Amino acid sequence: MPDHRAGSARIAASRLLGVACIACYNWWIGVLLGTHLLTSPNGFFSDLEAVGRPYSALLSALDVAAGVLLVAALLLRGRDGPEGPRPEWSWLVLFAVAGTVGGLFPYQCPEGVSAACRSAEWHLQLPWPHYVHIVAGIVEFASATLAVLAARRRTTGQTDVVGSVVRGVGWVLVVAYPLLAVSYLTDRLGAFVEPVFFVSFSVVVVVELFERQRA
Numbered sequence: 001m002p003d004h005r006a007g008s009a010r011i012a013a014s015r016l017l018g019v020a021c022i023a024c025y026n027w028w029i030g031v032l033l034g035t036h037l038l039t040s041p042n043g044f045f046s047d048l049e050a051v052g053r054p055y056s057a058l059l060s061a062l063d064v065a066a067g068v069l070l071v072a073a074l075l076l077r078g079r080d081g082p083e084g085p086r087p088e089w090s091w092l093v094l095f096a097v098a099g100t101v102g103g104l105f106p107y108q109c110p111e112g113v114s115a116a117c118r119s120a121e122w123h124l125q126l127p128w129p130h131y132v133h134i135v136a137g138i139v140e141f142a143s144a145t146l147a148v149l150a151a152r153r154r155t156t157g158q159t160d161v162v163g164s165v166v167r168g169v170g171w172v173l174v175v176a177y178p179l180l181a182v183s184y185l186t187d188r189l190g191a192f193v194e195p196v197f198f199v200s201f202s203v204v205v206v207v208e209l210f211e212r213q214r215a
Contacts, residue, residue, distance in 0.1 A: 010214075014076035018209040021069035022202045024062045025099070031059075040113050046137065047110035049103075054132055060103045067100030073209055080213045087154060092208055095140055095201070100137035106130040112190055144201045145173060147156065160190035162211050169200050176197040176200070 028045045031037050037048055037055065047209045049059045071093060079089040106132040109117035120126050121134075152170045155163040183193045 001116030010076050015074045015123065015209050017069050018205060020207060021066045021073060021207045024066035024069065026184035026198055026202060027059055028115065029196060038191055042188050043110060043112035044194050046133070047112040048108055050107040050110040055108065056106060064100050067096045067103060070096035070099070070205065077209050078213070082213070083212055084152070086208070088147040088150040091143045091150060092205065094143040095147060097191045098136045098143060102133050102140060105132040105136065107133050112187065118125075125127035139188045141197065144204065147202070148173060148204055151207070162207055163204060165207055169203055172196065172200050
């Protein structure tokens with residue numbers, strides 16, 4: 001009985017940390033609803049964290065907090081699912097670490113809304129933290145996407161809520177990635193496309209933390 005109570009407390013703590021993580025990770029909602037920081041729909045939210053932008057340090061700190069909270073939540077929750085170890089767990093840990101690194105090393109200039117910044121970026125003329133942020137962002141999106149693919153493969157044939165949600169997120173990403181590529185290459189409507197990924201990845205985190213453990 002004491003072990004059962006300790007396990008329940010650990011799961012509850014992991015879920016509480018996960019909720020806090022999602023609140024920090026989705027700071028873009030507060031930006032849209034409560035500020036005028038986003039001046040163009042064509043930029044990406046990472047541009048708001050660029051050095052020298054208003055409240056950039058706070059937004060970067062929220063990314064760091066989200067990553068640290070998620071690592072802690074995943075470690076507390078553990079890898080086990082109803083059928084045993086879940087392959088997506090490791091990818092989500094990497095996702096959290098990459099998000100933390102991205103927050104620690106923000107853009108040096110807003111490349112999504114500044115042609116001069118984008119040109120300097122492509123010519124490797126910016127300080128190295130800028131490129132650390134780019135690599136961290138690629139790893140962040142790739143690892144979260146691989147987590148979705150792993151979870152979808154694991155839940156193949158399941159008709160419960162978990163299986164349905166994971167399949168739904170998978171289809172959303174199939175549509176969203178081409179839109180993201182077009183948005184990045186054309187410098188158009190990034191602020192509309194990027195939140196689709198934020199919400200999708202948040203949903204996967206919720207599934208990972210709230211799915212039951214072994215029967």
